[in-house]
Every structure is written in C-alpha cells, then in structure tokens.
Amino acid sequence: xxxxxxxxxxxxxxxxxxxxxxxxxxxxxxxxxxxxxxxxxxxxxxxxxxxxxxxxxxxxxxxxxxxxxxxxxxxxxxxxxxxxxxxxxxxxxxxxxxxxxxxxxxxxxxxxxxxxxxxxxxxxxxxxxxxxxxxxxxxxxxxxxxxxxxxxxxxxxxxxxxxxxxxxxxxxxxxxxxxxxxxxxxxxxxxxxxxxxxxxxxxxxxxxxxxxxxxxxxxxxxxxxxxxxxxxxxxxxxxxxxxxxxxxxxxxxxxxxxxxxxxxxxxxxxxxxxxxxxxxxxxxxxxxxx
Amino acid sequence: xxxxxxxxxxxxxxxxxxxxxxxxxxxxxxxxxxxxxxxxxxxxxxxxxxxxxxxxxxxxxxxxxxxxxxxxxxxxxxxxxxxxxxxxxxxxxxxxxxxxxxxxxxxxxxxxxxxxxxxxxxxxxxxxxxxxxxxxxxxxxxxxxxxxxxxxxxxxxxxxxxxxxxxxxxxxxxxxxxxxxxxxxxxxxxxxxxxxxxxxxxxxxxxxxxxxxxxxxxxxxxxxxxxxxxxxxxxxxxxxxxxxxxxxxxxxxxxxxxxxxxxxxxx
Amino acid sequence: xxxxxxxxxxxxxxxxxxxxxxxxxxxxxxxxxxxxxxxxxxxxxxxxxxxxxxxxxxxxxxxxxxxxxxxxxxxxxxxxxxxxxxxxxxxxxxxxxxxxxxxxxxxxxxxxxxxxxxxxxxxxxxxxxxxxxxxxxxxxxxxxxxxxxxxxxxxxxxxxxxxxxxxxxxxxxxxxxxxxxxxxxxxxxxxxxxxxxxxxxxxxxxxxxxxxxxxxxxxxxxxxxxxxxxxxxxxxxxxxxxxxxxxxxxxxxxxxxxxxxxxxxxxxxxxxxxxxxxxxxxxxxxxxxxxxxxxxxxxxxxxxxxxxxxxxxxxxxxxxxxxxxxxxxxxxxxxxxxxxxxxxxxxxx
Numbered sequence: 001x002x003x004x005x006x007x008x009x010x011x012x013x014x015x016x017x018x019x020x021x022x023x024x025x026x027x028x029x030x031x032x033x034x035x036x037x038x039x040x041x042x043x044x045x046x047x048x049x050x051x052x053x054x055x056x057x058x059x060x061x062x063x064x065x066x067x068x069x070x071x072x073x074x075x076x077x078x079x080x081x082x083x084x085x086x087x088x089x090x091x092x093x094x095x096x097x098x099x100x101x102x103x104x105x106x107x108x109x110x111x112x113x114x115x116x117x118x119x120x121x122x123x124x125x126x127x128x129x130x131x132x133x134x135x136x137x138x139x140x141x142x143x144x145x146x147x148x149x150x151x152x153x154x155x156x157x158x159x160x161x162x163x164x165x166x167x168x169x170x171x172x173x174x175x176x177x178x179x180x181x182x183x184x185x186x187x188x189x190x191x192x193x194x195x196x197x198x199x200x201x202x203x204x205x206x207x208x209x210x211x212x213x214x215x216x217x218x219x220x221x222x223x224x225x226x227x228x229x230x231x232x233x234x235x236x237x238x239x240x241x242x243x244x245x246x247x248x249x250x251x252x253x254x255x256x257x258x259x260x261x262x263x264x265x266x267x268x269x270x271x272x273x274x275x276x277x278x279x280x281x282x283x284x285x286x287x288x289x290x
Numbered sequence: 291x292x293x294x295x296x297x298x299x300x301x302x303x304x305x306x307x308x309x310x311x312x313x314x315x316x317x318x319x320x321x322x323x324x325x326x327x328x329x330x331x332x333x334x335x336x337x338x339x340x341x342x343x344x345x346x347x348x349x350x351x352x353x354x355x356x357x358x359x360x361x362x363x364x365x366x367x368x369x370x371x372x373x374x375x376x377x378x379x380x381x382x383x384x385x386x387x388x389x390x391x392x393x394x395x396x397x398x399x400x401x402x403x404x405x406x407x408x409x410x411x412x413x414x415x416x417x418x419x420x421x422x423x424x425x426x427x428x429x430x431x432x433x434x435x436x437x438x439x440x441x442x443x444x445x446x447x448x449x450x451x452x453x454x455x456x457x458x459x460x461x462x463x464x465x466x467x468x469x470x471x472x473x474x475x476x477x478x479x480x481x482x483x484x485x486x487x488x489x490x491x492x493x494x495x496x497x498x499x500x501x502x503x504x505x506x507x508x509x510x511x512x513x514x515x516x517x518x519x520x521x522x523x524x525x526x527x528x529x530x531x532x533x534x535x536x537x538x539x540x541x542x543x544x545x546x547x548x549x550x551x552x553x554x555x556x557x
Numbered sequence: 558x559x560x561x562x563x564x565x566x567x568x569x570x571x572x573x574x575x576x577x578x579x580x581x582x583x584x585x586x587x588x589x590x591x592x593x594x595x596x597x598x599x600x601x602x603x604x605x606x607x608x609x610x611x612x613x614x615x616x617x618x619x620x621x622x623x624x625x626x627x628x629x630x631x632x633x634x635x636x637x638x639x640x641x642x643x644x645x646x647x648x649x650x651x652x653x654x655x656x657x658x659x660x661x662x663x664x665x666x667x668x669x670x671x672x673x674x675x676x677x678x679x680x681x682x683x684x685x686x687x688x689x690x691x692x693x694x695x696x697x698x699x700x701x702x703x704x705x706x707x708x709x710x711x712x713x714x715x716x717x718x719x720x721x722x723x724x725x726x727x728x729x730x731x732x733x734x735x736x737x738x739x740x741x742x743x744x745x746x747x748x749x750x751x752x753x754x755x756x757x758x759x760x761x762x763x764x765x766x767x768x769x770x771x772x773x774x775x776x777x778x779x780x781x782x783x784x785x786x787x788x789x790x791x792x793x794x795x796x797x798x799x800x801x802x803x804x805x806x807x808x809x810x811x812x813x814x815x816x817x818x819x820x821x822x823x824x825x826x827x828x829x830x831x832x833x834x835x836x837x838x839x840x841x842x843x844x845x846x847x848x849x850x851x852x853x854x855x856x857x858x859x860x861x862x863x864x865x866x867x868x869x870x871x872x873x874x875x876x877x878x879x880x881x882x883x884x885x886x887x888x889x890x891x892x893x894x895x896x897x898x899x900x901x902x903x904x905x906x
Binding site: 031032035084085088094095096098101106111112113114214218222225233260261263267268270271274275278 | 691871
C-alpha cells in the first residue's frame with residue numbers, strides 16, 4: 001500500500017515539479033511569479049491537440065512542433081508584454097502576468113470554445129506495468145521518466161552551455177552580467193521560452209488524465225506554485241523536490257484524511273511552509289538588510 | 291547625570307562578517323553624541339540594532355533603564371526613540387503634513403471605528419486630527435517648512451526632504467533622537483541651518499541626540515562627545531579634540547597620510 | 558499670522574461651495590435614479606454598486622497598504638454563502654445576517670493576513686491565490702452549501718419591508734455602497750489610513766515611528782475582507798442564486814482589474830474602476846450586438862476562431878487593458894482624470 005502511494009505520489013509529483021521548475025526559472029530571472037504559466041501551458045497543449053487530431057503529421061512530429069510553438073510563445077509574450085513595463089515593481093509585473101493570463105485564457109476559450117475535449121495522446125493512461133505488486137500506468141511512467149530526463153537536461157544546460165551559464169549569471173547579478181557583455185534582454189526572452197517549453201510538456205502529459213478545456217491548468221498552476229514555494233522559489237532543485245513532496249503529501253492526505261478535499265492540500269502547504277519557513281524548506285533563512 | 295542609553299558588548303554578525311564587535315558605550319542625557327568611522331565601520335548597523343530592526347547576536351542595549359533587545363521596532367519608538375535614515379525613508383506619496391502626522395501616530399488613539407465619525411467635529415478622530423495638526427504646525431514653523439506643507443514629499447529637493455525626515459522624528463517627541471548622516475547632501479547654507487537647529491533641539495527641546503556624521507566640521511562643532519569606531523570596535527571616545535587627535539582614529543579614519551589627517555583634525 | 562487657522566478643513570469631505578453643490582447633485586441623482594430609469598439599468602447599477610464596495614475594500618489592501626490579493630473571490634463567496642445560509646437555515650434577519658457575514662469574512666481575512674505578515678509581494682499573491690481556490694473547492698463539495706448546484710437566495714427583507722424587484726433592492730444596495738465608500742474615505746484620511754500608506758511607502762520608517770506593522774497589515778486584510786464579504790452578501794440578492802463557479806479565479810482577477818483600472822490608492826478611482834470594468838463586463842456579454850465592433854468580431858470569429866467562444870473576448874480585452882495600464886498609465890482612470898483636470902484648467906493655452 002505504502003509503496004503504491006509513493007509511486008502515485010512520484011507520478012503526480014513529477015507534473016508539479018515540472019510546473020514548479022517552469023515558474024522558478026522565470027522567478028529567478030526576473031523575480032516575478034508568472035501567473036500566466038498555466039495558461040501558457042494550456043494554449044500549448046491545445047496546439048498539440050490541433051496537430052494530433054489533424055492527422056497530418058505523426059505524433060512525434062506533433063509533439064516536437066508543440067515544443068517549438070511553446071518556446072516561441074514564451075519569447076513572444078516576454079517581448080510583447082513583460083518587457084514593455086518600465087521600472088516595474090513586483091506588483092506591476094504580477095499585474096502584467098495576470099493580464100497575459102486573461103488574454104491567453106480568453107483567446108483559448110474564443111478559439112476552442114468551453115466544451116471539454118479528450119486529449120488523444122497515444123500513451124495509455126489505463127494500461128499498466130506491474131513491478132513486484134506495484135502498479136503504474138504507461139502514462140505515469142512516461143511522465144516520471146520525462147520529468148527526470150528534463151531535469152537532467154536542465155542541469156546540463158545550466159552547467160555546460162554558454163547560454164545556460166549566461167542565464168545563471170543574469171539571474172545572480174543582472175547588472176554585472178550586462179557589463180560583461182551578456183545581452184540580458186535576449187537572455188530573459190530565452191528564459192521565458194524555456195520555461196514555456198517545460199510548462200507545455202507538463203500540460204501535454206497532464207491533459208490525458210484530465211479533459212482539455214481552458215481551465216486545464218488551474219489546478220496544476222496552484223500546485224506548481226505550492227511546490228515552488230516549498231522549495232523556496234529560488235532553487236531549481238528545491239522546486240523539483242517540492243513537487244515530489246507535494247505529490248506525496250497529497251496522496252497521503254487523500255488516503256488517510258479525505259479524498260474530496262485533496263486539492264486544498266496545496267493551499268495548506270503554501271500557508272504552513274510560508275508560516276514556518278518563509279524562504280522555503282530547502283533554503284537558508286535570510287535577514288532583511290535595511 | 292544619568293546615562294540615557296547604555297550599550298554593552300554589542301555584537302552582530304552578517305554571515306562571516308563581524309559588523310559590531312563587543313561595542314560598549316554610554317550616552318548621557320542631554321548631550322549630542324556623535325559616532326564617526328569609515329564606511330562599513332558598523333555605524334548604521336548600530337542604529338538598526340538600537341531601533342530594533344536588527345537583532346544583535348550578543349550584548350545589551352538599555353534605554354531609560356529598560357532593555358531594548360527583543361523588543362519590536364514600534365515598541366522602541368513608543369518608548370521615545372526616534373530616528374532618521376541614511377537614505378531618506380519618507381512616505382513619498384504623502385504630503386509633508388501627512389508625513390509629519392505619522393510622527394504623531396503613537397500620541398493618537400483613534401482607530402477604525404472612531405474614524406467613521408470623522409464628519410462630526412466633536413468626534414475623537416476630528417478632535418485629534420485638529421489638535422495634532424496644530425502641534426505639527428509648530429514643527430513646520432520651527433524647521434521653516436511652510437512652503438512644503440501641502441506638497442508631496444517626493445517633489446521636494448533633497449535637502450528639504452532631509453528636513454521633513456528630521457521634523458517627522460521630532461513630531462514623535464522623543465527622548466532620544468538617532469540621526470543617520472543628517473547633513474549628507476546638504477549645501478553649506480543648509481548645513482549651517484542644521485547646526486543651529488541641532489543646538490535648539492538639544493537646548494530648547496531637551497532631546498538627547500546620537501548622530502552618525504561624515505562631515506568633520508559639523509561633528510567637531512556640534513558634538514559634546516564623539517565615539518570613533520572601525521570594524522565594529524571602539525577606537526576612541528571623548529571630547530571632540532581628544533578623539534580627533536587620537537592616533538588610532540587618525541590612522542583608521544583618515545588614512546596613513548599624517549599631514550592631511552592632522553590638517554583635517556585642526557579644522 | 559493666521560493664528561485661528563481651522564485644521565478641521567484639512568480633513569473635511571467638502572471643502573468649498575462647489576464641492577458641496579456637486580455632492581448634492583450626486584445624492585439627488587442617486588435618489589431619483591430608480592424613478593426614471595428602465596429596469597435593466599437598475600440591475601446594471603446594482604451590479605456596479607456592489608463592485609464599488611469590493612473595489613474600495615480591495616484598494617484599501619492593494620493601493621493603500623501595498624499588499625496584493627488574488628483571493629478576494631473567496632471572501633466574496635464567504636459573504637454570499639454566509640448571508641444566504643444564515644437567512645435560509647437560521648432565519649436570521651437580513652441586516653444581522655449580512656453583518657455577521659461581513660465579520661466572518663473579516664475573520665478569514667485576519668487569518669489569511671497572519672501568514673501574510675511574513676510575506677513579500679510574490680509570496681502573498683500565491684498564498685491568496687491558493688486561498689481563493691481552496692474556498693471554491695470547499696463550497697463546491699459540502700452538501701450544506703448546495704454543491705455545484707448552488708443555493709437559491711431568499712427574498713431580501715428588512716423588518717416589514719420586502720424588496721420584490723431590482724428597484725427596491727437598489728435602495729438597500731445604494732445605502733450600503735454610499736456609507737461604506739464614505740467610511741473608507743474617512744479611514745484613509747486619518748490615523749489608520751496614514752499608517753497603511755506609510756507601510757506601503759516605507760515599512761521600516763513606519764515601524765521606526767511606532768506603527769505596529771503586524772497589526773495594521775492584518776487589519777487591512779480584515780477590513781478589505783469585510784467589505785468584500787458584505788458585497789458578496791448583497792450580490793446574492795442581485796443574482797437570486799449562488800454557485801461556486803461565480804467565485805472563481807477569474808472573478809478575483811476581475812476585482813484586481815477594477816482596482817488597477819481605477820487607480821491604486823484612490824477612493825474616487827475605485828468607484829470609477831468598478832463602474833467601467835463592471836459596465837464593460839456586462840455589456841460585452843453580448844458583444845456581437847454592438848454595432849460595427851460586434852460585426853467585425855463575429856467576422857473574425859467565423860474566419861479564425863469560433864462564434865460560440867466569442868464571449869471570451871471580454872477576458873482578452875481586460876487582459877490587454879491591465880497590461881496597457883501598467884505600461885502607460887499606472888494611476889489608471891484616476892490618473893487620466895487628474896491629467897485632464899489640469900489640461901482643462903489651463904485650456905486653451
């Protein structure tokens with residue numbers, strides 16, 4: 001029973017971890033919690049849906065096309081909207097991302113209507129693999145592997161590629177990076193692109209277990225935030241761990257306390273973590289400088 | 291005279307950096323006590339510890355017979371310690387009047403419920419607003435801020451903003467006033483005015499002043515006693531001439547160049 | 558010189574004759590309105606007036622104290638459900654019920670404000686977002702609250718007076734809106750309001766002047782939640798029914814939009830923002846009927862998007878307006894109003 005719980009927790013936690021990673025990447029770069037993250041992923045998922053049902057291309061190509069679309073979407077949003085605010089405060093940036101959230105939500109509803117669609121990903125949610133008494137669906141397995149793979153890629157990207165290092169530098173000290181010849185504006189655009197891609201992967205993997213409509217990512221959004229907050233909003237590793245932890249706690253709550261109210265766990269997690277460790281479970285406390 | 295403020299063994303770390311290192315000193319009631327030292331010597335950290343923004347790692351701060359460490363900043367303000375900031379911390383979207391009225395915050399009582407009855411002249415809120423505005427008017431007259439009265443403080447020039455901050459601290463009617471570089475950014479004339487105001491604050495209002503100041507002339511002219519610190523440690527303490535001529539002070543504060551430092555000390 | 562200066566003038570609502578006259582005209586208009594207006598517009602004004610209450614309350618939090626909330630739909634829901642249930646199940650009279658509902662919302666606001674003490678902007682936004690979503694989840698699943706079907710609102714009655722239509726509800730709502738807006742104005746102009754603004758502009762200076770930040774931040778949350786709760790209670794009567802979907806994330810963002818559009822940190826701006834956003838929101842439900850624009854949008858929908866999804870145009874527009882305001886006019890409508898006032902004063906030079 002407990003083993004199964006861990007497996008289920010890891011599977012759903014992988015999704016939360018992905019959404020959290022997507023948020024943290026942007027948060028680290030510009031200190032803005034991206035409230036449009038969910039809708040960006042939702043729109044990308046719809047894009048994948050269009051390619052998949054058109055039967056024009058194989059599903060591999062469709063998914064690849066989605067990633068390209070997601071990357072472009074992230075960069076375009078950053079360029080069109082986020083960059084336009086001059087000397088923005090945190091509140092300003094939050095409002096801009098909320099504005100983008102409304103725009104994307106509205107556009108998706110306008111284009112695809114409010115009715116719920118089945119997302120035709122050819123990876124089964126019902127066929128299962130059995131490993132020593134534990135059951136895991138193909139989709140969950142794919143999600144878990146994809147998440148791990150992505151984390152590995154991200155790590156390598158930040159560690160070994162020129163752009164990745166430049167991104168890290170920009171996150172740590174924007175001004176110094178700029179002086180050293182890094183084009184910080186480009187870096188920010190790429191950051192949004194990458195974040196959007198990660199979100200899109202989460203969306204595509206989540207949609208088959210749910211139904212595709214413009215509200216698709218609301219629940220994952222708040223859970224991604226919860227995971228990111230648990231990790232401290234500033235740490236990629238923390239966000240990933242936070243995602244898994246949340247997935248696990250949620251399943252534990254569902255099993256022993258209440259299945260119906262499982263989805264408020266995220267909120268409770270946010271409040272409790274922020275109350276006892278305002279800078280996250282996995283990061284050091286900081287003292288305010290005056 | 292009794293010591294109004296007694297700091298003992300005050301120590302504060304930031305990570306590996308020792309900002310205050312077992313610092314001890316006493317401030318007597320009614321004096322102007324200046325703190326000097328190079329940038330990063332720990333002066334502002336000391337102020338932040340006194341006003342409760344930082345919690346020191348060790349030591350004690352006794353004000354008027356009461357321990358301050360562990361108290362919230364607003365409790366410390368209520369006990370009668372007011373301060374200004376190195377980089378002006380005004381409420382920039384308020385008028386000068388409203389900024390000064392915040393100095394009266396601890397002397398007023400009206401809360402949400404009372405404020406609902408503002409339209410009635412006899413209500414607590416209306417009476418308080420009127421009475422305390424009259425009190426503020428005295429400070430405005432004292433600091434010659436009449437023309438700035440109804441202006442947003444963010445539209446005022448730097449020197450006047452510093453004065454509004456000083457006025458706001460005075461409005462609190464403190465026993466102890468902590469001034470963090472009051473003359474920074476002022477021109478000679480404004481500095482001259484400030485000199486006289488500080489004298490008046492000390493003598494007429496009977497407020498004890500602890501002041502961080504970089505302008506040596508100002509420090510030498512106005513201070514009763516001076517404390518020189520570096521790397522969070524006391525270098526020297528005493529009357530202006532004594533401290534200015536102290537060899538350690540000259541070395542730490544003014545660099546190795548003896549001729550130049552002696553010249554400054556003579557000013 | 559002017560030794561007899563009267564400082565009461567500083568805090569008076571109406572400082573000169575012109576202001577008194579305008580204020581008089583406003584009151585007379587509000588009183589005469591239900592006698593001359595068609596029913597539809599009364600419904601619209603009721604809807605706007607309720608949103609004015611929310612916006613004023615939310616602005617106390619966002620504009621004055623500098624804290625953000627993306628969960629005010631939650632307080633709105635608490636107010637609506639508490640009022641309805643108190644009247645339905647316990648037969649509490651309307652005025653008492655809505656007051657209790659307001660204080661219940663305030664209590665929740667206070668509780669949410671506690672963790673908010675330790676949070677800076679982004680974290681607070683996330684926590685409040687979570688709160689709003691948690692509230693809708695819970696009311697959607699508890700049988701007492703009618704689940705997803707929701708509840709039917711009882712008739713609005715005060716003593717022997719029973720409001721049978723929008724016109725009669727108008728009287729009650731407008732009284733609430735008027736009094737609560739005035740109250741907010743009084744709060745912001747005096748000690749409490751100054752403390753709130755001080756926290757927004759410089760929290761360390763506020764602390765150093767003896768402002769108890771923890772107290773005032775939670776107080777701001779509680780007051781703001783109270784306003785929103787009362788507004789929610791009133792909204793239940795305007796709609797005639799309530800269900801969890803009314804109080805979703807989009808509603809919270811809409812409230813925020815009202816504050817931002819009107820101008821953060823002004824009461825007058827709140828009124829303008831609530832009026833404009835609510836008006837657009839209602840009008841755009843049938844955007845295809847607006848001449849010119851409507852036809853164009855229908856054409857656009859047929860060609861690229863979908864006609865059935867056209868109502869979503871509202872969200873797109875509101876989203877763009879939010880971004881537009883941050884980029885071009887951060888004080889929103891109030892800022893535009895201030896500027897045009899200066900422009901007309903110096904016109905035609």
